[in-house]
Amino acid sequence: MSSAIEASGLVKTYGNVRALDGLDLEVGEEVHGFLGPNGAGKTTTIRILTGLLKPDQGKARIFGRDAAGGSGVRTDVGYMPELPSFPGHLTGRELLDIYGRLYGVEKDDRETQTAELLNLVGLEDSGDRRVSGYSKGMQQRLGVAQSLLGDPDLVIMDEPTAGLDPEGRAEVREVVKRVGKKGSAVFLSSHLLEEVEKVCTHVTIIHRGRGIVSGPVEEVSQRVSEREEIVAEVDELSEKIVSSVERIPQVKRVDVDGNELTVLTEIGSDIRREVSRAVFEAGGIIIGMGRKKKSLEDVFLEFTRGKGGENE
Ligand SMILES: Nc1ncnc2c1ncn2[C@@H]1O[C@H](COP(=O)(O)OP(=O)(O)OP(=O)(O)O)[C@@H](O)[C@H]1O
Ligand SMILES: [Mg+2]
Incomplete structure (x- = not known):
């Protein structure tokens, strides 16, 4: 058929x-x-x-x-x-x-x-x-x-x-x-x-x-949802804080933009508590935090950047 x-x-x-x-x-x-x-x-x-x-x-x-x-x-x-x-x-x-x-x-x-x-x-x-x-x-x-x-x-x-x-x-x-x-x-x-x-x-x-x-x-x-992101706004962000977060086992990557940390994690792992603890232990304070779901636009960008091919 x-x-x-x-x-x-x-x-x-x-x-x-x-x-x-x-x-x-x-x-x-x-x-x-x-x-x-x-x-x-x-x-x-x-x-x-x-x-x-x-x-x-x-x-x-x-x-x-x-x-x-x-x-x-x-x-x-x-x-x-x-x-x-x-x-x-x-x-x-x-x-x-x-x-x-x-x-x-x-x-x-x-x-x-x-x-x-x-x-x-x-x-x-x-x-x-x-x-x-x-x-x-x-x-x-x-x-x-x-x-x-x-x-x-x-x-x-x-x-x-x-x-x-x-x-x-x-x-x-x-x-x-x-x-x-x-x-x-x-x-x-x-x-x-x-x-x-x-x-x-x-x-x-x-x-x-x-x-x-x-x-x-x-x-x-x-x-599409290979990773999830946690975005944390930290008061007085430092190198020490970043490396403390990087040491959390589920963390794949940490991006820094001003006072904002974007933490890429494995699928389905909600590690907001771990992030919070890591920041605190390194002497920082989180003033805002959330999980970010990837939007379709992110998905398109990801695929069109050449990460995914046609008909895979
Ligand atoms: N009759 C038309 N004359 C000129 N441009 C058109 C015409 N129909 C569609 N387009 C253009 O072609 C492109 C694709 O349009 P199309 O309507 O197929 O998209 P779509 O995916 O159905 O969008 P939507 O989600 O808004 O319905 C758009 O840039 C649109 O502006
Ligand atoms: Mg349409």
């Missing part, structure tokens, strides 16, 4: 903006996160995969077939666009029925599927209300339901949790997990590492139009 998605050397420029710069992508029958900051090229890629946009160079295949080729609606692929908006005068049920018709789902099937999907996304009690009265979260969930009509083998979602509060994000995440469990391949974009870690089994990180790392989520996120 061919990969759900296979793309190689995708290039797309808008005027003088190079949105995609030779992107490769390989997605199997899995829940695959497409992670990157704003402007990285996620929507551009997704529009190419769904046949809405032609790349300047490169090829994209969905289940072995050219993503750009063919006419008519591709019923094996579902698509949820970025921030979907629906005509507000329709009810959720009517809307799914209309989309179902577009996808060529027969009437009886449409009724069953609509009911099932409303149930899946937790809108069973709101199916007969007008969409204009839906919250953002409900609209996003309706968008997810819409992308699942016709039971596609692959569902492509562009930032399904965008614009939602934490509760709304959690709801949509649950739905995505359920879709994965049903056995469809899912490809979803996000700019939140945490989110991808929560729902996806695989991830590709895109930065400035290029894939910088791809693989199972645990592997990638382990490499």
Whole structure:
């Protein structure tokens, strides 16, 4: 069986903006996160995969077939666009029925599927209300339901949790997990590492139009969080204090910037107490301290500095 998605050397420029710069992508029958900051090229890629946009160079295949080729609606692929908006005068049920018709789902099937999907996304009690009265979260969930009509083998979602509060994000995440469990391949974009870690089994990180790392989520996120940082502000920092901290066994490196110590440690080791003791024993006083989680931006920097290669 061919990969759900296979793309190689995708290039797309808008005027003088190079949105995609030779992107490769390989997605199997899995829940695959497409992670990157704003402007990285996620929507551009997704529009190419769904046949809405032609790349300047490169090829994209969905289940072995050219993503750009063919006419008519591709019923094996579902698509949820970025921030979907629906005509507000329709009810959720009517809307799914209309989309179902577009996808060529027969009437009886449409009724069953609509009911099932409303149930899946937790809108069973709101199916007969007008969409204009839906919250953002409900609209996003309706968008997810819409992308699942016709039971596609692959569902492509562009930032399904965008614009939602934490509760709304959690709801949509649950739905995505359920879709994965049903056995469809899912490809979803996000700019939140945490989110991808929560729902996806695989991830590709895109930065400035290029894939910088791809693989199972645990592997990638382990490499991403290889170290943690503790930042301590010390009153009257001295050489003695620095070497005292350096002697803590879990410490990998200590950087000094003014009165601030940045202590790199092994994964998962919270050694704030040890740092505090070491500073105190060397005659210093800590006036502020915290653990710093690496941001996605740090991750991108780390990989783009050449520490990680493609497809590792
Ligand atoms: N229609 C367009 N015309 C001109 N430039 C565009 C167009 N669409 C996208 N771009 C540019 O291409 C780059 C990639 O945009 P894209 O929308 O693919 O990124 P994204 O990863 O989806 O970002 P976001 O997280 O903000 O949705 C950006 O620099 C963007 O400004
Ligand atoms: Mg986008």
